[in-house]
Amino acid sequence: xxxxxxxxxxxxxxxxxxxxxxxxxxxxxxxxxxxxxxxxxxxxxxxxxxxxxxxxxxxxxxxxxxxxxxxxxxxxxxxxxxxxxxxxxxxxxxxxxxxxxxxxxxxxxxxxxxxxxxxxxxxxxxxxxxxxxxxxxxxxxxxxxxxxxxxxxxxxxxxxxxxxxxxxxxxxxxxxxxxxxxxxxxxxxxxxxxxxxxxxxxxxxxxxxxxxxxxxxxxxxxxxxxxxxxxxxxxxxxxxxxxxxxxxxxxxxxxxxxxxxxxxxxxxxxxxxxxxxxxxxxxxxxxxxxxxxxxxxxxxxxxxxxxxxxxxxxxxxxxxxxxxxxxxxxxxxxxxxxxxxxxxxxxxxxxxxxxxxxxxxxxxxxxxxxxxxxxxxxxxxxxxxxxxxxxxxxxxxxxxxxxxxxxxxxxxxxxxxxxxxxxxxxxxxxxxxxxxxxxxxxxxxxxxxxxxxxxxxxxxxxxxxxxxxxxx
Numbered sequence: 044x045x046x047x048x049x050x051x052x053x054x055x056x057x058x059x060x061x062x063x064x065x066x067x068x069x070x071x072x073x074x075x076x077x078x079x080x081x082x083x084x085x086x087x088x089x090x091x092x093x094x095x096x097x098x099x100x101x102x103x104x105x106x107x108x109x110x111x112x113x114x115x116x117x118x119x120x121x122x123x124x125x126x127x128x129x130x131x132x133x134x135x136x137x138x139x140x141x142x143x144x145x146x147x148x149x150x151x152x153x154x155x156x157x158x159x160x161x162x163x164x165x166x167x168x169x170x171x172x173x174x175x176x177x178x179x180x181x182x183x184x185x186x187x188x189x190x191x192x193x194x195x196x197x198x199x200x201x202x203x204x205x206x207x208x209x210x211x212x213x214x215x216x217x218x219x220x221x222x223x224x225x226x227x228x229x230x231x232x233x234x235x236x237x238x239x240x241x242x243x244x245x246x247x248x249x250x251x252x253x254x255x256x257x258x259x260x261x262x263x264x265x266x267x268x269x270x271x272x273x274x275x276x277x278x279x280x281x282x283x284x285x286x287x288x289x290x291x292x293x294x295x296x297x298x299x300x301x302x303x304x305x306x307x308x309x310x311x312x313x314x315x316x317x318x319x320x321x322x323x324x325x326x327x328x329x330x331x332x333x334x335x336x337x338x339x340x341x342x343x344x345x346x347x348x349x350x351x352x353x354x355x356x357x358x359x360x361x362x363x364x365x366x367x368x369x370x371x372x373x374x375x376x377x378x379x380x381x382x383x384x385x386x387x388x389x390x391x392x393x394x395x396x397x398x399x400x401x402x403x404x405x406x407x408x409x410x411x412x413x414x415x416x417x418x419x420x421x422x423x424x425x426x427x428x429x430x431x432x433x434x435x436x437x438x439x440x441x442x443x444x445x446x447x448x449x450x451x452x453x454x455x456x457x458x459x460x461x462x463x464x465x466x467x468x469x470x471x472x473x474x475x476x477x478x479x480x481x482x483x484x485x486x487x488x489x490x491x492x493x494x495x496x497x498x499x500x501x502x503x504x505x506x507x508x509x510x511x512x513x514x515x
Contacts, residue, residue, distance in 0.1 A: 088164070088168060089157075089161050089164055089165045089168055093157060093161055093165055094165060094168060094169060094172075094495075094496055095496050095497070096156055096157060096165075097157060097162075097165045097166070097169060097496070097498075098169070098493070098496035098497055098498035099154075099156075099373070099497075100153070100154035100155055100156050100157075101127065101128060101131055101154070101498045101499060102373055102376065102497065102498065102499050103154040103373045104127055104131050104152075104153055104154045104415075105127035105128075105131075105499040105502055106371060106372065106373055106376070107154075107415055108125075108127050108130065108411065108412075108415065109123075109125070109127070109368075109502055110368070110369075111411040111414055111415065112125070112404065112411055113368055113504070115404050115405075115410075115411060116403060116404060121403065121506065121507075122397045122399065122503065122504065122505055122506055122507060123399055123503050123504045124397045124398070124399040124450050124451075124452050124501065124502075124503030124504075125399060125448060125450045125501070125502060125503065126262055126448075126450050126461075126500060126501050126502075127499060127500075127501075127502060128262065128498060128499065128500040128501075129260050129261070129262050129448070129450075130446075130448055131153055132166065132170075132185075132187065132209070132260045133187075133258050133259070133260040134149065134153055135153060135155070135162070135163075135166060136187065136189075136205050136209055136211060136258045136260070137149075137258055137420075137428070137443070138150070138153065138155070139163065139201055139204045139205060139430065140198075140201045140428045140429075140430040140431030140441075141420065141427065141428055141430060142427045142428070142429050142430050143427040143429075144419055144425070144427065145417075145419045145420050145425070145426050145427040145428065146427070146430075148416060148417040148418070148419050148420065149417045149420055151416055151417070152412075152415040152416040152417040153417075163204055163207075163208035163209070164208060166208055166209060167207070167208040167209070167210075169496070169498070170185045170187075170209070170210065172495070173185055173493065176348065176350040176351075176493075177266075177348060177350075178348065180266070180267075180347045180348035181264070181265060181266030181267065181346055181347060181348050181351070181458075182263065182264065182265040182266070183263070183264050183265075183266075183351070184236065184261075184262070184263045185260070185261070185262050186210070186236045186259075186260070186261045186262075187205070187209040187210055187211035187258070187259065187260045187261075188211050188212055188213075188214065188232060188258075188259045189202065189205055189211045189212070189213045189214070189256060189257070189258055189259075190213075190214050190216050190225065190228075190229055190256065190257040190258075190259065191213050191214070191215050191216070191255070191256050192215075192216065192217070192218045192219065192254065192255040192256065193215040193216065193217060194219065195255045195256070196432060197213075197256070197431055197432070198430070198431060198432050200430075201430055201431045201432075205258070209260075211258070211259075214228075216228065218250060218251070218252060218253075218254040218255065219252050220252070222250050222251050222252050222254060223247075225250060225254070225257075226245050226247075226249060226250045229244075229245055229250075229257055229259060230242070230243055230244055230245055232259065233259060233261055236261040236263060237261050237262075237263045237451075238263055238265075240263070240451045240460070241261070241449045241450075241451060244400075244447055244448075244449050245257075245447055246402065246447070249445065249447060255441065256431070256441075262461075262500065263461075264351070264459070264460070264461045264491065264500070264501075265458070265459070265460040265461075266346035266347060266348065266351060266458050266459060267346065267347045267457055267458035268344060268345070268346060268347070268457065268458045268459075269345040269346060269347050269349075270308060270310040270311075270312075270344075270345075271308075271456060271457050271458065272306040272307065272308045272392075272455075272456035272457075273307075273308065273456065274456045276306070276307040276308070277304050277305065277306045277307065277394065277456060278304070278305055278307070279302045279303070279304060279305070280302065280303065280305040280391075280484060281300040281301070281302055281303075281484065282300065282301050282302070282303045282305075282393060282484050282485065282507075282508055283299065283300055283484060283485040283486075284299055284300070284301055284486070284506060284507055301507065301508075303393045303394070303395070303508040303509075304393065304394040305391050305392070305393055305394075305484060306390075306391070306392050306393070306394055306455075306456055307389075307390065307391050308389075308390050309387065309388070309389045309390070309478065310387065310388070310390070311385055311386065311387055311388070312342055312343060312344060312345075312385065312386070312388045312390065313342070313343030313345075313352075313383035313384065313385055314340070314341070314342055314343070314383060314384065314385075314386055314388045314479060314481070315340070315341045315379060315382040315383050315384065316338060316339070316340050316341070316479065317338070317339065317341070317378070317379060317382055318337045318338055318339070319337070319338075319339040319356075319367060319370065319371065319375050319379060320336070320337035320338075320339065320358070320362050320366045320367055320370050321337060321370060322337075322366070322370065323336040323337045323361070323362050323363070323366050324363050324365075324366055335359055335361050336359075336361040336362055337361075337362055337366075338358075338359045338361070338362065339356055339357065339358050339359070339362065339367060339379070340356075340357045340359065340479070340481055341354065341355070341356055341357075341379045341380075341382070341383060342354070342355045342357070342388065342390065342481050343355075343380075343383055344390075344392075345494075346458060346459070347458075349494070350493065350494050350495065351491065351492065351493060351494060351500075352491075352492060352494060353454075353459065353489060353490065353491050353492075354380070354489065354490045354491075354492055355392070355481075355483060355487055355488070355489045356371075356379070356487060356488040356489070357481065357483050357485075357487045358485075358486075358487070360485065364485075364486040364487065364488070364504065364506070367488065368488070368504070371488075377497075380497065386478075386479075387478045388478065388479055388480075388481050389478055389479070389480045389481065390481045390483075391480070391481065391482040391483060391484060392454075392481075392483045393454075393483060393484070393505070393508040394454060394455050394456065394508070395452075395453075395454055395505060395508040395509060396451075396452065396453045396454075396509065397451070397452050397503060397505065397509075398449070398450070398451045399449070399450055399503070400447070400448060400449035400450070401446060401447055401448045401449075402447075412443075412446060420442060420443045421442060421443045421444070422442060423442050423444075425442075426441065426442030426443070428441040428442070450501065450503075452491075452501065452503065459491070461491060461501055483505075486504065486505060486506045487504070487505055488502075488503070488504050489502075489503055489504070489505060490502045490503075
């Protein structure tokens with residue numbers, strides 16, 4: 044007979060496993076500034092090539108995770124927004140304590156291609172660069188923390204790896220007899236680090252007397268466009284809410300069109316138009332057969348400071364967003380970004396807010412992560428997180444039992460604000476030719492990226508724009 048132990052992350056992950064003690068470990072996603080390493084700690088700087096390799100792995104994970112989540116909530120056709128960077132960071136903090144087949148599976152699923160001797164230092168350099176990149180032109184902060192059950196014998200090596208490379212200080216709490224007080228303390232920390240944009244990340248009973256550790260990661264970004272939209276040019280205009288399921292597609296009518304504030308600006312932006320969908324939906328009365336089917340416009344909107352930008356992928360009117368989502372791969376996204384050229388573009392983009400959380404996936408929300416190829420980490424009989432224990436040869440009895448994640452974005456004429464997000468700013472140059480029109484008055488994908496490495500920090504889809512602080 045065994046009892047279960049839980050590890051919870053806020054992106055929050057929850058680990059559970061067989062042991063003589065019923066406990067849990069939680070991991071959370073949220074934001075703070077990475078402190079300098081303590082005196083005497085060796086800081087091994089990684090190369091620019093290794094940082095880009097880390098970012099490429101992040102993007103492969105981002106697209107794989109997005110595909111799993113998208114498939115899970117497609118039936119309802121709702122907006123989606125998350126920070127794959129936040130979730131991956133929290134999982135990598137847990138990976139530091141994984142061993143054996145559990146570690147091997149997590150490394151593959153998280154697309155961790157760097158050797159372990161370089162991996163955590165690469166995260167350190169990446170987080171530090173993001174935290175220091177604003178230089179007064181925008182706000183950006185990444186924060187990590189550990190919330191540990193005070194009676195559990197966590198190993199000093201595991202705690203030091205997270206402290207030195209992720210800036211995750213340890214708060215010892217009483218999950219055994221005061222789990223609700225611990226939950227509230229963690230949520231207050233998340234709320235503070237995200238400027239009050241992410242509240243109640245861990246829901247009631249999200250941590251219990253079984254919890255032994257919460258690993259929390261948070262990201263906050265607020266920046267102004269390098270070329271702001273002019274408010275007086277924003278006009279209410281129809282947005283075509285095209286359903287995903289073709290059996291629900293209706294002719295254009297009042298219940299298919301919603302009126303939204305559509306921002307407008309003509310300026311120099313990174314722009315490309317290319318075929319990203321090879322197998323567009325056809326043979327349907329509401330999808331016009333056209334040689335243009337499968338074409339996608341790609342736009343880059345830089346933020347002030349030159350380090351972050353928003354990438355918007357807009358299928359043309361002969362292409363369903365669902366088809367783009369199904370076919371978008373790491374290689375296709377790389378090709379699209381490489382094809383961007385700075386030119387004059389007339390841009391129409393809706394003003395919107397979106398909040399999304401794992402609770403939107405329903406009671407089986409956890410299934411998307413094991414399905415990425417790391418089932419053992421979520422299996423109470425197979426998980427091996429013995430590297431978290433004070434005696435590495437001893438089984439920790441921990442496995443991941445829960446994951447919580449929330450993300451928020453506010454896109455308006457002045458710029459963007461995102462909790463659990465990042466953006467890349469780009470400069471402009473000239474290119475002759477007719478001025479293309481980028482009119483986002485139908486569903487699109489958008490991402491906030493870091494320019495130097497191309498890392499996707501936030502990713503989402505907009506099916507139904509709203510300026511209210513809620514999802515649909």
